Amino acid sequence: MSHLMTHSLLSAWQWALTENPYEDMTTESSSYQDFLRVLNREPVEATPAMQAGLDFEQLVAAVLADTADADHNWYDAARQVAEIVGHGVYQYPASKEVEVDGRKILLYGRIDVLRAGVIYDIKFSKSYERGKYFDSTQHPMYLELVPEAERFVYVVTNGSNVWTESYDREDTPSIIPVVGDFLRWLELQNLMDVYLEKWKSRYSNAN
Numbered sequence: 785m786s787h788l789m790t791h792s793l794l795s796a797w798q799w800a801l802t803e804n805p806y807e808d809m810t811t812e813s814s815s816y817q818d819f820l821r822v823l824n825r826e827p828v829e830a831t832p833a834m835q836a837g838l839d840f841e842q843l844v845a846a847v848l849a850d851t852a853d854a855d856h857n858w859y860d861a862a863r864q865v866a867e868i869v870g871h872g873v874y875q876y877p878a879s880k881e882v883e884v885d886g887r888k889i890l891l892y893g894r895i896d897v898l899r900a901g902v903i904y905d906i907k908f909s910k911s912y913e914r915g916k917y918f919d920s921t922q923h924p925m926y927l928e929l930v931p932e933a934e935r936f937v938y939v940v941t942n943g944s945n946v947w948t949e950s951y952d953r954e955d956t957p958s959i960i961p962v963v964g965d966f967l968r969w970l971e972l973q974n975l976m977d978v979y980l981e982k983w984k985s986r987y988s989n990a991n
Contacts, residue, residue: 786881786888786985789963793983794921796822797966823975825982837908840865840941841896844906845874857943864946865906865939872899878929884963890985891959893926903933907940912947916940923951924959 800819821828830838840862846852847866852859876895881888897904903926909916916938917923923936936956938949970976 786890787980787983788985789889789891789966789983791893791920791922791925793822794925794959794962794966797969798919798921823978823982833908833910836943837906840908840943841906844869858941861941861943861946865941868937868939868946868948869897869904869906870899872897872904878926880929882928882960882963884960885967887967889963889967891925891929891963893922893929895926895930898930898933901932901934903927903930903936905936905938907938908943909940910942912940912942912945914947914949917949921959921962924956924962927951927953927956928959 796819800815802815840858843852843856843858843862844865847859847862848871852862856862873895874897876898877892878895879890879892881890883889895903896906903923905922905926907917923938927933927936934953936951940947940949967976967979970979
């Protein structure tokens with residue numbers, strides 16, 4: 785039996801620790817409660833920001849299909865993003881089984897765009913600063929999932945401007961030690977049983 789591990793789960797954990805750097809989880813911090821909701825796989829209602837991101841991705845797809853409304857407020861930004869990501873494979877599901885601390889873990893992610901050895905992830909954000917995603921678990925996770933990919937590119941927009949932030953495989957640390965840290969933290973916080981119950985994998989040894 786293997787158990788799923790996703791960037792979203794690791795990201796929620798990292799955010800909880802960032803908000804509470806002393807790892808004292810006795811407080812009712814919102815970030816920790818958010819993490820627990822993710823750990824328990826509770827349904828999450830789409831926020832306006834999340835919905836905007838989904839709407840923008842659909843607009844990019846429409847641009848590529850030549851069916852987009854050129855009068856849309858985000859059209860110019862969507863056209864720029866479409867030129868960057870091109871006609872790759874969209875929403876590509878990738879998985880890889882690994883062993884971490886004696887446990888079978890199935891890394892899993894759904895890639896926005898995969899094209900010519902490059903993974904693209906489209907982000908819709910109100911603001912952007914260079915290096916914003918340096919500490920993200922997403923590019924280490926996805927580069928582990930797609931061994932033939934040589935680069936991961938965040939394509940970031942606020943609906944008007946477009947920025948890119950790239951990470952080459954050779955400069956990206958492995959995600960495996962992070963997964964190990966997370967599993968050991970779960971043990972210390974007496975949350976391992978929750979993870980083992982909620983994140984059972986229905987799949988086996990993909991990619």
